[in-house]
Amino acid sequence: MSKKNNNDKLSIFSLGGVAEIGKNMYVIQYANDIVVIDAGLKFPEEDMLGIDIVIPDISYLTENRDKVRGIVLTHGHEDHIGGLPYVLKNLNVPVYGTKLTLGLVENKLKEANLLGETKRILIDADSEIQLGSTLKATFFATNHSIPDSVGVCVETPEGNVVHTGDFKFDHTPVNGQFADLQRMAQIGARGVLALLSDSTNAEKPGFTPSEKSVGEVLDDIFSKAEQRVVVATFASNVHRIQQVMNAAYNTGRKVTIIGRSMVNVVGIASDLGYLEVPDGLIIEPEEVNKMAADRVVILCTGSQGEPMSALTRMARSTHRKVDILPGDTVIIAATPVPGNEKYVGRTIDELFRLGANVIYSRSNSGVHVSGHGSQEELKLMLNLMKPKYFIPIHGEHRMLRRHALLGESVGVEHENIFLIDIGDVVEIQNGVARKAGKVQSGIVLIDGLGVGDVGNIVLRDRKLLSQDGILVVVVTLSKQDGKIVSGPDIISRGFVYVRESEGLLDEANRIVSSTLEKLMSEKVNEWASLKTNVKDSLGRFLYEQTRRRPMILPIIMEVN
């Protein structure tokens, strides 16, 4: 590591993942060396109509592209790697990740035609990587709801900055991949300048149960089920999938896998040795109907009630290959992400109506545990690391705040805890930290192939259109005398049933005509003025009649 220059500073900030859940991206910079931790995506808020995904604004990184030494990935979840294809298109830098993480990334880069040009560097928990002349990263194994997750320790001339990634402490992990308490303690013993730690479950008291507890419940359900068992869970939850495989094996059932992302992850995880699948356990969906019902497990996507997912299609009897049969046991091994409760509820109802017995998290069934540590685990991490400065990350503002209180409760000084928003820079120089302004940060909306071509005006229009629809008013005026030659014709979409509202639209027509005629008689003939007047008078009339405010688009043309 190069010698410390007293004018240089350490900067820590987030481009995504604080005061929000998702699109995680953290930046650690010392002098001319920048390391980026994670590059996630986020699903749109309910007011981002028509948007597919949201990624961080990376202007800061592209403006400093010659300083970016690499992107270090903590694990393979979408909110940590899903933004990579978009980031790498603008910033061709090396990507560091563990085996499973890179396996998932490669799939993504292939789809985006970026695989060839991206330098991918495999790390494990024992790796040490030099990033430019001043930064070095080491790693420590953690537990999370996907294998091969790590935390990162970035050694800087100012001291060590630890980023936990997502984590829990699972003392009986499914794959024997224990969290490396010894290394964490060692890092803590050497001294941690700043800790960035996962706040997702900071509001939950106690300890998060071990993933293994789910396995016991699955064994029990599988052995009691008299007919087929259907399990929906997150495709990326390889531990959960392993436990489904185990329970199937233990109870003499075969497993079929339904849903694109589930097939994809099972393939990658098996190839890389993260899933142990006994020979002959997996069967094709087509074989299911030939088997006795009590010999079958269907493992599928759709635990969030996503409209196009495998389980949702089965629940609606629109799946090409699998029908739900009366007496089937359906396990939804996940909790609904906030915002998805209604979708999940609808799927459960539809499954019940088909005669299935549905086991889901609301019924306190033990078929799901979180991948994030609760309050006692967060305190354990704080006490292992004993940081001087603490920056809660990964969570809505209230969760960061709760995590800050936990930090105080274990002895971190109140003034050494930084509650940050995206872009807020925490600067550390000569061991002293302070908030030091903001770098450019924000969101980039992705809609279809468009990256960033939809912004506030387009969203505002979509919102307006979604509420009360649109009226297009077409009228042709004579160039000679300004008289109406044809129209006004009114075409509406999303406003009212036209057939039932003829009277209303006829009257609207008359209002447009008389507005224009009045303006003509007053010799007002600037187009902008004509349009504004038509909009105003028609809008006022429609609001009085209907209490609705559709968008009004006047199209006025002139002919000879």
Added chain:
Amino acid sequence: MSKKNNNDKLSIFSLGGVAEIGKNMYVIQYANDIVVIDAGLKFPEEDMLGIDIVIPDISYLTENRDKVRGIVLTHGHEDHIGGLPYVLKNLNVPVYGTKLTLGLVENKLKEANLLGETKRILIDADSEIQLGSTLKATFFATNHSIPDSVGVCVETPEGNVVHTGDFKFDHTPVNGQFADLQRMAQIGARGVLALLSDSTNAEKPGFTPSEKSVGEVLDDIFSKAEQRVVVATFASNVHRIQQVMNAAYNTGRKVTIIGRSMVNVVGIASDLGYLEVPDGLIIEPEEVNKMAADRVVILCTGSQGEPMSALTRMARSTHRKVDILPGDTVIIAATPVPGNEKYVGRTIDELFRLGANVIYSRSNSGVHVSGHGSQEELKLMLNLMKPKYFIPIHGEHRMLRRHALLGESVGVEHENIFLIDIGDVVEIQNGVARKAGKVQSGIVLIDGLGVGDVGNIVLRDRKLLSQDGILVVVVTLSKQDGKIVSGPDIISRGFVYVRESEGLLDEANRIVSSTLEKLMSEKVNEWASLKTNVKDSLGRFLYEQTRRRPMILPIIMEVN
């Protein structure tokens, strides 16, 4: 009660409130006598864009208007009385309700100009009302999150039908209005043919805590808070409001009331004697700033994070009268209704950012308890009533199903339990019940002043518009030779940033022109065909370029 005619039957069905939460409406019919229990509204599902409220389709009632003897209300919540103004506009029948329920109804009818023409009949838990020649209703007091709630026992020639309304068993009720266990037991002892019972919390094990437990928590928080206390709760939760008043009084604070519905309910409940407010306790909002911070309680609406509510405005610092100050304690005394979690979360975050200490349900704070009974209470009701037939009501399908299992667990025969959807008729004749077809049922959407003028086509268009916006293509053709005289002009809304997408729109223009020119050269000149071709070719081009499918509205005109 008239003598039983052996050809007559008893019919029980729901027009709203089963397999859903909200718009409760139940119908009990014997021969030519119909009684309706409740007339609620529901808030729109997320795919009902632009819709304000949803009410039941009451075609069956209007078609049998001469048989409808009245509408009996169980309590004054919107999902039980909110549909009344729309129903009464089409069906002028007497309305029966307890004092507070009718108080809230009158306010509604006044706004709808229906107060004069509506016969309102005050009942209490001891009332007996004759409904036509064959039906009689008696009542029993229940506990719920609004005072003056009752269950109904409809005596019919076939036997007694009991409808519980919403209920819990609160053994230490705030206002001393105990649930009438004796009368319920008496009804049970006389024999219950069919029980319709509230399933809202059928998935929750155990007992729902007493409302009084919230009072103790409030006392504690109020006395410890060093500055102002802000409490947001449902306006209709008069018990909760009483407890806020009590806690304020006990801790020497004055109360100001913010939010239209809160002011309204406090007014009605005080006038009718359901709220005891010590003289001088309530102050005007304008007086707040003159008081010492630790002498003030602000009671307001907005516990669901509703965008226009008092608390949300305060959280955004856009309220006209009240600002949140650092050090204020804000209590959100409610749980988010499914679908509102994100709004509530955002409000909490904004309050924290203003420096308030926010106490909310996620933090296990005891500031809210449910108004609905949990599993043990539902079993208690079943055991008090000992019904022959059981119809779970008030809940999504999975809740009704859970409630059915509870019914079986206490001894109701499996085949005597009816899981129904709206419109499904349970018919009972000579003591034997069976499902007997469906009556017309469904939803009526209310958008502004329009009742039922928005249906599937309009909603589909709104959905389309909300996803990718609209392109209006205007082109004028010559009547003589079919050549393009002016245009094509393309106007887009909600599609892309026009300024950044000039190239795309220019190319779109060329595609429209060449499509039309090709058709003209082939002598295709039916307008429908021209329009379809423009739509198809332009739609295909835009999808290829953007992966979006905006609505395309071609407007083709002819001139001499």
